[in-house]
Structures are given as C-alpha cells and as structure tokens.
Amino acid sequence: MAQDADKDVQEMVAQILAVRDRRDEAAFAALFVHFAPRVKGFLMRSGASEALAEDCAQDVMATVWNKAHLFDPSRASVATWIFTIARNRRIDAIRKARRPEPEDLDWGPEPEPDQAEVMALQQDSARLVDALEKLPEKQRRLIERAYYGDLTHSEIAEETGLPLGTIKSRIRLALEKLRHAMS
Amino acid sequence: MKIRHHLSDKLLMAYSAGALPEAFSLVVATHISLCDECRARLASYDAVGGAVLEDTPDVAMSSGSLAATMKLIRERAAADVGPSPRAPEPTALGMTETVLPAPVREYVGGDIDAVRWRPLGGGVRQAILPTAKDARVRLLHIPAGVAVPDHGHRGTELTQVLRGAFRDEHDRFGPGDIEIATEDTHHTPVAEPGEDCICLAATDAPLRFNALLPRIAQPFFRI
Numbered sequence: 001m002a003q004d005a006d007k008d009v010q011e012m013v014a015q016i017l018a019v020r021d022r023r024d025e026a027a028f029a030a031l032f033v034h035f036a037p038r039v040k041g042f043l044m045r046s047g048a049s050e051a052l053a054e055d056c057a058q059d060v061m062a063t064v065w066n067k068a069h070l071f072d073p074s075r076a077s078v079a080t081w082i083f084t085i086a087r088n089r090r091i092d093a094i095r096k097a098r099r100p101e102p103e104d105l106d107w108g109p110e111p112e113p114d115q116a117e118v119m120a121l122q123q124d125s126a127r128l129v130d131a132l133e134k135l136p137e138k139q140r141r142l143i144e145r146a147y148y149g150d151l152t153h154s155e156i157a158e159e160t161g162l163p164l165g166t167i168k169s170r171i172r173l174a175l176e177k178l179r180h181a182m183s
Numbered sequence: 184m185k186i187r188h189h190l191s192d193k194l195l196m197a198y199s200a201g202a203l204p205e206a207f208s209l210v211v212a213t214h215i216s217l218c219d220e221c222r223a224r225l226a227s228y229d230a231v232g233g234a235v236l237e238d239t240p241d242v243a244m245s246s247g248s249l250a251a252t253m254k255l256i257r258e259r260a261a262a263d264v265g266p267s268p269r270a271p272e273p274t275a276l277g278m279t280e281t282v283l284p285a286p287v288r289e290y291v292g293g294d295i296d297a298v299r300w301r302p303l304g305g306g307v308r309q310a311i312l313p314t315a316k317d318a319r320v321r322l323l324h325i326p327a328g329v330a331v332p333d334h335g336h337r338g339t340e341l342t343q344v345l346r347g348a349f350r351d352e353h354d355r356f357g358p359g360d361i362e363i364a365t366e367d368t369h370h371t372p373v374a375e376p377g378e379d380c381i382c383l384a385a386t387d388a389p390l391r392f393n394a395l396l397p398r399i400a401q402p403f404f405r406i
C-alpha cells in the first residue's frame with residue numbers, strides 16, 4: 001500500500017496537534033486547503049446548495065479550530081474526526097434535526113497517547129481509504145450514498161464488505177486499556 | 184454489566200451516516216453510552232465516513248474562504264459562543280448512580296425522578312419523549328412480573344433495557360441489552376420477577392397505545 005498515504009495521515013495528525021497545542025495558523029491553513037473543499041463537496045452531495053455548502057464548510061473548519069482540544073489521535077484519523085463534525089452540521093443545518101450523542105467517556109487526566117498505537121490506528125484508517133477505493137463500483141457507490149445521507153436506514157445493507165476488523169479491535173484495545181487505567 | 188444483545192451493523196452504520204430518525208438515534212446513543220463494544224464498532228463506522236470524506240471529489244472554496252473562516256474563528260472567540268463546559272457527570276463525581284444514561288437525561292430534563300409518567304393500565308407506565316415525528320420513542324416502566332404491553336411490530340422496534348430485565352419465549356434481555364424487533368417478530372415479553380423493568384423503546388410505526396386506551400377492557404396484555 002502507498003507509503004504516501006501513511007505519511008499523509010501522520011502529517012495531518014501533526015498539523016491538527018499544532019493547531020491544538022500552539023494555535024498554529026499555518027498548520028490550520030494546510031488542513032483547510034485539504035479538507036474544506038472535500039467538506040464542501042460532501043455537503044453538496046448531501047443535497048446542499050453551493051452557497052449553503054460553502055457556509056457550512058467554513059463553519060465546520062472553524063469548529064475544527066475551536067474543538068481541536070477534543071481530537072485524540074489514538075481514537076480517530078483527522079479525516080474521521082472532521083467527517084463527524086461535517087455530518088453533524090449536515091443533520092443540523094440541512095436536515096434540521098437533532099442528533100443525540102452518546103455519553104462521553106470520562107477519559108480522565110489526558111495520558112500522552114502511546115505513539116505506536118497512534119501510528120497503528122492512523123495506518124488502519126489510511127488502509128480503509130484504500131479498501132474503499134478497491135471495492136466493486138456498485139458496492140462503493142452504495143456506501144458513499146449512505147454517508148452522503150442519500151439512503152434511509154432501511155435501505156442501508158447489513159453487509160458492507162469493508163474490512164473493519166482490525167480497526168475495530170485497535171479501538172477496543174484502547175478502550176480496554178483506558179478502563180483498566182481508570183479502575 | 185454483561186451485555187449480550189448488541190446493536191446491528193446496519194443500525195451502527197445508519198447512525199454513523201446520520202441516516203436514523205431522531206428517536207432511533209436516541210436509542211443507539213443510549214446503548215453506546217452503556218456498551219464499550221458497540222462504541223468501538225461505531226468508531227469503525229465513523230472511520231468509514233472519514234474514508235468517504237477523504238475520497239469525496241473537491242469542490243473549490245470561494246476565494247477568501249480561509250480568511251473568512253479565520254474571521255469567524257476570531258468572532259467566536261470574542262463572543263465566546265462556544266459550548267460552555269458541561270457540568271461534570273454526577274457519576275464522575277462519585278455521586279449516586281444515575282438510572283438514565285446522559286442522552287436520555289437530556290430529553291427528560293433530569294434523571295428518573297424527573298420523568299412524567301402516564302399510566303397505561305396494569306401498572307405499566309410510559310413517557311413519550313419529544314422527538315421529530317418520523318419515529319417515536321418512549322420510556323416504559325413495567326412492574327416486575329408484568330407483560331410488556333403488546334403494540335404490534337408494524338415497523339422496526341428497538342427496546343433498550345435500562346434497569347431490570349424482560350424475557351420472551353426466545354431470550355432474556357437484561358440491563359444494557361437491546362432488542363431489535365421487526366415486523367416478523369412475534370413474542371410476549373414479560374418483565375422478570377424481582378425488579379421493575381425500565382426500557383427505552385423506539386418505533387417507526389405509529390404508536391397504537393392511545394387508540395387502544397378507550398378499549399382497555401379488551402385483552403391488552405398478553406400474559
């Protein structure tokens with residue numbers, strides 16, 4: 001698999017941490033160049049007009065800045081984290097609906113995440129992008145349509161064919177360690 | 184809490200994609216609040232969303248959009264309109280254990296004492312929570328040993344156990360468990376003896392309790 005993709009995800013993590021820890025505007029600008037046009041495309045595919053998508057994409061990126069302290073590289077890639085912000089904005093601004101969120105886990109005093117774990121999770125995420133690209137066209141389109149909000153819940157299929165096993169167990173491992181540390 | 188009945192992949196993906204009616208989202212968020220396994224599975228589905236976003240073709244932002252965003256950030260910082268820090272969870276402070284998980288407490292406006300119950304007969308009580316009307320969600324309080332009111336499964340119905348347990352012909356659902364019933368599910372759930380059962384139940388079919396109330400004399404509970 002592309003080492004470039006690994007390098008890219010690592011670089012994005014470094015950028016968001018620079019925003020989080022140093023309020024680094026140059027790092028933010030780099031994230032903006034990469035993500036804002038994708039978020040705009042994502043929202044337009046979800047049915048937003050170009051003007052609304054532009055406004056919402058700016059709003060999403062402002063939230064990335066404001067909530068950078070909530071980003072945890074041992075739990076999500078930058079793309080995943082920004083996806084959740086964009087999705088919530090879509091539900092709120094386009095569907096005009098409310099989205100109940102799970103109770104936050106009490107993560108306790110921020111332990112510095114284990115670098116090997118961060119690396120593994122970030123690589124898994126990059127591999128998932130790869131796997132998605134390699135799915136048969138029809139299947140990939142269905143998954144994309146689901147995430148663009150184009151399918152109802154009853155239209156979403158049980159089987160996606162995506163290799164979620166590794167990433168799932170990686171996150172579960174992190175959760176278990178955390179619970180262990182808290183008990 | 185040993186959870187045996189979990190969310191389906193389909194529900195997790197739909198929640199991650201933002202495709203669920205609000206009432207179903209509330210049940211899914213409640214289960215995840217109680218279940219680390221499903222929390223981890225949800226994180227995987229969110230990662231799929233991240234991959235989709237990464238693969239989404241760009242649409243150029245307007246010129247000056249970065250400057251406009253920085254301006255937005257500064258305005259927000261000045262007005263400090265960001266969400267105020269949440270009050271610490273009572274449980275985190277080592278106070279008494281809450282019955283309702285945080286997402287449900289938000290809809291109730293407090294814990295179990297704040298629920299405005301309405302009697303359904305037979306000692307069963309319900310409280311419908313305010314959500315968008317494409318699906319409905321309610322809290323049910325079923326006394327120990329009493330059958331869950333039959334309401335027919337005309338759509339999908341999710342029943343999340345918060346306290347106590349119920350049993351049907353096939354299985355047992357204890358604290359933290361979720362039952363996912365479809366139109367084809369025919370069963371007679373009964374709250375276990377010993378402890379009253381409190382559930383959060385959502386359906387995308389219209390509730391029929393109200394229509395049945397005037398005819399309460401007819402067999403309402405299948406015991």
Ligand SMILES: [Zn+2]
Pocket residue numbers: 186188189190214218219220221222
């Ligand atoms: Zn579960």
